[in-house]
Amino acid sequence: MKGKKELLADILFNSHLVGLFKRLPLRNKLIILNYHRIRPNDPQFSTPFDDGVYNLDADEFARQVKWLKSNTQIMSEKDLLDHKQDGFFIAPKTSAPCVVITFDDGYLDTYTLAYPILKYYEVPAILFVATQMVRDRQMAWWDVIAYLIKRCAKPFIRFGGRQFPLGDERKEAIAFFLLRMKQEKYEHTKYLLSELSEACEVALPAPELQDKEILAWKEIREMAQHHIAIGSHTHTHRVLSTLSPAAQKEEMILSKLMIEENLGQPVLSISYPVGEPHYITVETSVIASVSGYLLGFTTNTGVNDWKSIQPYGVKRTARLLEKVSTVSLLTVLPGLFSWDSAASAQIKRMETHPTYADAYYRLGVIHLGQGKIEQAISSFQQAVDSNPDYTEARIKLGISQGFAGRYDEAKKNLSVILEKRPSFADIYYYLGIIHASNKQILLAVQDLEKAVTINPAYKDAILKLGVLYCQQQQYTLALTMLERASRLDPPDQDLLALVEAGRNIIAAHGDESSDLVPLFASYVGNSDQIDELVKGFVTHLSISPNLNDIMAIVEKGAFPRDNLESLLLLFQDYKAIFPEYSDIHYMLGILYKKLYQNQDAERCFRESIRLNPNYVKARLNLFNLLKEQGRFQEAIEHGYALERFNLLYPGLYCGLAETCLELARYEEAEKFAGKAIAMRPAYQRAQQVLQRIRERL
Structure with missing residues (x-):
């Protein structure tokens, strides 16, 4: 049944009376339309995913665009920015309504x-892209929720102590879980999709089904x-309201960097996910700016x-876009439709008070950042005691116990999760690390193999498995893991170079050559450094699930100065929270180096090495920085330290040769140059x- 305003819109549009309202002065208004999905024209069309994101069909969209083209001034992103001066916007000199079309x-x-x-x-x-969706070829959380509940054959499901009927009430169940994802903190909903999959007894959507719904970078x-x-x-x-300010910042920065990397042009605008006022925070606009x-x-x-x-709170509407009649009336009589009451009703539904479990969990994260492992364990244990189903708190508890050498307790806590969710690849991964730390290599291999079986694209598990295969002297299997990881991440040139080096070793020395061991040591560490790896997992878990992605992009990318300065602020925030984490100091060094602030870069590389003397990349960057400054005596000391790792980096040995040449150590220089050429015969x-x-000899 039509509402009064929709009925009025139809009457005015069909009688052509809407044209009379175009004479009203509308120079002061800017209407931004927010579309999501377009349906095919087939009346029998259905989707296995969320119905709620389809605004209209293709024919109706064409009618709307045609009407808007004839009756409004449609503006581009550039037009908007051209009308922005000194932080204020100047209305165009037109009496027509100004409209911007956006897709999310x-x-x-x-x-x-x-x-x-x-x-x-x-x-x-303007098209606003969620980059993880495009990169990983995975549908967003609202689509997966709808898919699982739509396909569930059970009359009801039990979840979190509640029962949800699934007869004619599926939409209500979908709406409940969507609202939960919108309102609850990330730590509570991180594993909601896999938990809902198990409750529904429905597998997550197949990769090929998801892939055909998602844009590719080419398009x-x-x-x-x-x-x-x-x-x-x-x-x-x-x-964004479910994330900390630091997590909001990394979400914005990582997305911007990935789009710019793939398009080769600056990204100037952002739309906030589910961006109604109560789903963003007071910090969001400032974070977008910086x-x-x-x-x-x-x-x-x-x-x-x-x-x-x-500028950082531009208003949009996603409502009443289903028909050209309502869109026409919306553009010429925007005041007719009131949004404030709807927003107020939603705000009243919010429950924002944190539980005691959340407070204990956050305290545990703070203790981790301070390096206070026992206090962190105590806090995470209290969080789990308050809420036994708090999966993220139990994971951090298990990993922290493993790092503290309390292996049996760690395995017990992680196994509790597996009892409810036997197909949880992450838990097998963490158990593998715990067993490796306890020198239980066979059990570690079994756990990591299980993780990779469940998730064949689990790059970290694949690489750690390669480390352990090396220790077991299964070198061919180890190389296979390197090759597999490289296929998963083709842009990783360091990994590709190691694969080529590994193949050359096998070709020259056979598949029993222990020379493969340094390959893994240089890229991912070795089994003797497993305690350092565990410490790294604990810290990465505490900082951000996106940290590895951000680090990889920063290391390999070339960015405008503004982007580098934004990244610098992000990692400075990380350093304030995690001052003892060597990766953070290393990344700050990389950023300072890209900004040509060499003194600051050197200081950060040195601090990273102080915290982790085996940090190869930090020492390599420091070596190159000192060499470039002509400080050869200082550089050579770090070069000799790197040589002990038996790295297969031709560039390192060429750099050592150049340094020894400047120090008149000609025999050593000749040895290093010969080693570089042996690794890469065409190395000019x-x-x-x-x-x-x-010539000097």
Whole structure:
């Protein structure tokens, strides 16, 4: 049944009376329309995923775009920014309503259905992409929730002590879990999807089913070349109000970096996931600004008055976009539709008070950052005692106990999770690390193999398994793990180089060669350093699930200065919380080096090495930095320390040769240059160094 306003919209549009309202002065208004998905025109169309994100079908979208093209001034992202001066917005000189078309998320139908219509009518738009969705080819959490509940054959499910009927009440069950994901802290919902999968007795959607729903970078690049600006929708699409300020910052920065890396152009705008006022925080707009964005878009917050637009609180509406009649009335009589009451009703539904379990959990994380492992264990134990189903607290408890050498307690806690969720790959991974730390290598191998069986794309588990295969002298299997990890991450050139080196060793010395061991030592550490690995897992778990992604992008990428400065602020925040973590100091060194602040870079590399003397990459960067500054005597000491690792890095030995040449240590220089050439016969720089050495001898 139509509401009164929808009925009024139909009457006015169909009688052409809506045109009369176009004469009203609307120069002060900016209406931003927020679409998500477009349905095919087939009336029999259905989706195994969330129905709620489909706004309309392709024919209706074409009618809307045609009407908007003829009756409004449709603006691009560039147009918006061109009307921004000194932090304020200036209305265009037109009496027509100003409209911006936006799409969120990164669904394929944006390209296959919406983009051809936009292109035909030569209409600009902004597409906000959630980068994890595109990179990992995985549907977002709301789609997975809908998929699991739709496919569940049980009359009801039990979850968290509650019972949910699944007859005609599936929509209510879906709405409950969607609201839970929106409202509860990340630590409580991190494993909700896999837990719901088990409760429904439905497997998570197959990769091929998810893949065909999601945009690829090739398609995004094409749209970006045809008047579709690409903005960020964060990385994981987690609701920002459920995240700490530091986690919000990394979500924004990581997404921005990934888009810029794939498109080769700056990302200027962000739309906040589920961006109604109660789903963002007071810090969100400031974080968006310091992360390098120029505009930040909210959701379902109404219509903008040009004179009062907040650059990081730009209003959008996703409501009443199903029909051209309501869209037409929305653009010419925006005040007719009130959003404030709906927003107030939603705010009243929020339950924001933290539980005692949350307080204990957060205290445990703080203790980890301070290196107070026993206090962390105590706090996590209290969190678990308060809420036995607090999975994230139990995981941190088990890992912390393992690091403290309390292996039996660690295994007991992690095994509790496996009793309820026997297909939890992460838990087998952590158990593998615990067993390796306790020198139970066979059990460690079994656990890691189980993790990889459950999740064949588990790169970290694959690499750690390679370490243990090396210790067992199963070198061919170890190389197979390197190759497998490299196929999962083709852009990782360091890993690809190690694979090639490993193949050369096998070809030259056979598959029993222990020379493969340094390959793993240089990339991921060795089994004798397993305690350091466990410490790293504890800290990574405490800092962020995205930390490895951010570090990989920072190390390999070239960025504008603004991006580097945003990243510098992020890692400085990390350092304040985790001052004893060597990776953070290393990444600060990399950022300072990219900013040509060599003195600060040197200080950070030295601190990283002080905290972890076996940190190869930190020492290698310090060696190169000192060599570039002509401080050869200092550099050579770090070079000799690196030589002890037996690394298969031709660049290192060429650098050692150059340093020894400057110090007139010609025989050593010749030895190092020869070693570099033996690893890479076509290494022209090493050949030139060798020629210079022989001229001196």
